[in-house]
Amino acid sequence: MKELKNCFARSFSHIYVEEGVEEAPLTKEILKKFPKAVKVRIKHYKDVFCRPRQNFFVQESSRKLIIAAKNWELLYRGPDVCHSFGNENFYYTSPALNCVYSCDYCYLKGMYPSANLVIFVNVEDFFKEIEDLIRQKPIYLSISYDTDLLALERIAPLCTTWIEFARWKEDLKLEIRTKSANYSAISSLAPACNVILAWTLSPDEVIKKYEKNAPPLDLRLKNIKRAIGDGWNVRLCFDPVLYFEKWEAAYENLISRTFSVIPADKVKDASIGVFRIPRDYLKRMRRNSPPSEIIHYPYTEREEVYTYDEKIKRELTEKVWSLLKKHIPEDKIFIL
């Protein structure tokens, strides 16, 4: 395996820059961080991102960066497979596509044709669309579903930019979902009361086996503790909850460790969601994937979504819920 590692070019060895964004301040800021990267000019990000027959699993070992502008469909309605946390106008947006972590179960492997990372630098266009929308109604907006923005913060300070944009906007509630241990990249900011930092937590067994490159549980918990201490709204996401041998003990351990570090009364809320994935995404993931306990598990299909059968789903949810409610009031636990 060492031989294999030595063969791969380092990640971001090549940076593809879309015509028209070369002079954008964020492009320049990103490029400054990769002085040795080969820069390749492209017409449109999809010319690279959407090429046919790309192998996601090969590309994951040598990801490239694409810097581009997104010109239409900047906001999407929140999908049914995601938590709205009781918010009425639930939207999400993707300031970046793909993630630096390689979680086996991640739907991005089935959603995108490429493992390369796209960063959209026309942040102002996103902001304009949001401003137009919040003039009509208050919205709840998740900005880190199809990526992990906080993990990218040292490359492109998008969390900082978005937090500063959202600050003082009463009709905008922002969620930044992450697995990263990169809180220090935004720790100098004053907490914004309408921004939620949402950490995904998994048992150590899951992190070691299925969340390649993602920080260990201890580091995530330390980051959460700091963020709470600084006054941020923090959400804990036990999502996806996975079914594997000795899962019960693993989740018992996860939750007891979590609340041995984090003051439960300071947690804004928590979510539980068992593994679920749109049918077409899983089909695509199965096409190129090596044998995987997650990807090839014989799931049950319900309304074009694959998940565990009802009995397992119920067992997983009830167990995690019963563990969580020992620490967090029931009305703060959201189940999907």
Add this chain to the structure above:
Amino acid sequence: MIFVVTAYHAEAKPIIEYFGLKKVLKNSRFEVFAGREIALVESGPGVIASACATSFLLTEYKARDKDIALNIGIAGAKNSNLRKGEAILCHKIIYNDTKRAFYPDIIVKHDMKEGVLETFNFPVVKEDFPLELMEGDIADMEGAGFFEAASFFLPPHGVHCIKVVSDYLERAVEPSFVSDIIGKNLPLIEGFMSSLETIHRFIPKGLSENEEEIIDKLAENLRLTFTMTHQLKNLMLFYLSKNESLPGELYDFLNIKANSKSEGKVYFERIKKLLC
């Protein structure tokens, strides 16, 4: 398998000699030379010729995802910052005629210089062609045709153009010089090939050919439907994610012939239990 496409024999000659390829004696439109792991085709000059020869070779040898296709040849450089005799790994290939661009995935480390190749429908000679109209660093007459054709068969990390700078867009180049400069770069190119092969060798695959055959046989013998066959494949992968090899009991089912679909369904349920 590594597929190599060259335009001229002068480009192919050093490759044939270096890798000990033998002429394939088969009546075909193209000259093909092959060894155990490498097959080379001489396309002749031009985009269409290159695309045709590439398609021919990859079809003839039943190209699969883990194969590699390389277009190796000479190119003229726009600027003298690229040295004569230097091999350029192209990270962008533009077809001058349509302005369409192609992008190989450069996923392995290599010791070549990188650059942009522009493929023209005519020989580019600097006295006759305003160089400010040329977007690429180097010019040839095949790369884009090869790349587009090979991309129908292979993933973008397995398709590459490697061009050796032969001139600065002047007129004819001596064949012996072409062979010489290509030959000198072959150790470098071989290193690149071997890195790509290593990746393909180590990247875990789905099912082996033998396991695929087991599926085909079970599907036929047990009269499995398309959906059941698909489920069987998935279950085998699930089982292999937790075990080194398939369970011995599965092989017993190979000797069974179902007389009806409903009987096959009963056996299928038993296999499912075995693999879950």
